[in-house]
Amino acid sequence: MTLETFVHPSAVVEPGAQLGEGVRIGPFCHVGPQVVLGDRVELVSHVSVAGATTVGEDGRVFPHAALGSPPQNHKHKGGHSTLIIGRNATIREYASLHLGTDTSRGETRVGDNAYLMAYTHVAHDCTLGNNVTMANYAALAGHVDVGDFANLGGFAGVHQFVRIGHHAFVAGSAGVVGDVIPYGMAFGNRARLRGLNVVGLRRSGMSRSDLATIRAAYKLLFSPDKPLAENAAQAAAKFADSPVVMDMVEFVSQRGKRHFTVPALLDPEEDDGGESD
Template sequence: MQTETFIHPSAVVEAGAQVGAGTYIGPFSYIGSDVVIGNGVKLISHVTIIGATTIGDGCTIHPQAVLGGAPQNNAHKGGRTTLTVGKNCTIREFVTMNVGTDNARGATIVGDNCNILAYCHIAHDCVLGNNVTFTNDVALAGHCEIGDNVIIGGLSAVHQFVRVGRNAFLAGGSMITGDVIPYGIAVGNRAKLRGLNVVGLRRSGMPKAGILNLRRAYLTIFDRSRPLGENLEIARAEFGNSEEAMRIIDFLSHRGKRHFVVPPLKGAVDDDADDLD
């Protein structure tokens, strides 16, 4: 582990930038004057960090990543906005992340322990939780909210203002135009729900009985014979003791006017849970 800060002679670190202890800034990197880099960060080479950007301790950033660029939003008038990346994140080649806009949240936030693979884009005013994984070429439009432990498959795109609940899985090549519930699996161009992320629930340590109970809650919530609002009240009464079920119920109950909810594919329950019955 590197104990001393190292800045390659070919790198440019503008006056005013703050660089933490044990950080390595590799060849041909550029660090702007308003940047704060934590301890033990590694910029392999050819990394550009600009704007009011803060990088947390222990991050590794690969060549050609550009972090802190201006938002791609004509409503932004040039005010100071920020990008914050949490601790121990891996940011691979050609990733781009923009600061927020001055007429909205004003901040783009990436949580701890995130793994953002090559060519991904995180737009202005997005918020990512902890332990998020984006595989190659994932693109977030502005104002998206991504919960903890979400995995998004390669070549997927997420529409602006969309929320993705914690522990959801979005399959590769998907176009996500609406909110995805916690623990859900969404698949397809104008994606639909394919049930619950049972593999992820197992990995999180949820017992079989808990998964089956959450599956029953899912079926109640999306019962096509009744309106969603009625289903939510029924589910709240029946599954109120389940923390996971209540996360889904609350997520759907507190959606704003902008939020269309990704619905289940007709006839789909759980395409990876057949062995639970």
Template structure:
């Protein structure tokens, strides 16, 4: 057993659930409905409120505020949750909010993420694993982000957007539409600028897979034919290519925002 270590200047409600190996540093505040899983570290000046769970081995840096009420006028104090996964690094001044009663009722953050200074996750978001937010990356409510997504510094994402796995949102982008898996978007307002080739190579995708993705991208966003026809062609030509079919399924899935498309200029 490795009992929690709590700095004498910290304020921790006796009802908070603290697991083995938790470290709570100077001037932190932990509320009564907070659960800190094994080996969570709150370095200093961290505040955790609401019904918030922080997963194993997550490290939270100074002045982060986790679990405070959503910035949504429809929120009326409902008992909603913030669930943060394992092994995340949460840097200074990060904010993450719980869900709302009119939404999913929870915000869920995956494992192994890196959330840099000042980044923000709003209410009712679902965040995948191994996600990176650069400084001041910001999400509106209800955003869904797949695994391995990278959000550039000062990028802002509109409510209800979906961002597919392994995609990249460039720094300063203002994103109002959905981003296909493996895509790269940039600009204000953000437009699809191709595939996230750097990310694909870094994560070990084969040359053949990247070749297939590039061919499918050119087909899907060509000028000839209708979008519906091009999707049907992609389904026929790349039926045995799971990465391509992930893009096709994403495009065909239910969405509340339009799809982010290439610039036609």
């Protein structure tokens, strides 16, 4: 059975826009001429979708969200750039997601199953993996990369060009100016690592043995006795048979001149996410 597309009489859908089957566009929405809405996308009401923006199938966008506005970047010259949003996204009230910059990546991309709560912001040239959650008012500056299953708390702010590793957790009101390792947990204004996202890892099905291994590797990786690069090499040798550890080591090894979010100090209890086994 073919689902009927519905456009409210008060909505404006400009010529050229592509609407999939079963799309629902509520009152007072505006859809620009380069927009592509996948099957069963719903714009609840008062939603603006502009620019070369694609919203994947089964997405739902709530009132006053603004998708596909030009990048807030003085280097943008007005050329073609895009915003690509994956399937099954939930984008809540007043969220804003911008196009890429024509002098940079040229694309802002959000993966499948994104859950972006009210007033969140995804700036130009960001790349978000699948199953990313951003709580209310969390904001990403330009060129930020966020891995799969990462979770950002309310009012968290991430500096431009920072990488947030997959399965990482950024606490509410954290100010993140350095890369956060996969599985890491970052807290505080000018955030510091406070161990591993153990709750998230358990929810993802990680075994107790893998948790024990990654805890040991975390302590080795951020030991204050040696530089991070030497610790990473030692961890790679010691835990070569552990894919989860090698994942962290690879992330750190792509360092170049990058700044990392590191622990303020290593406390024997800080790597358990505040929970006992």
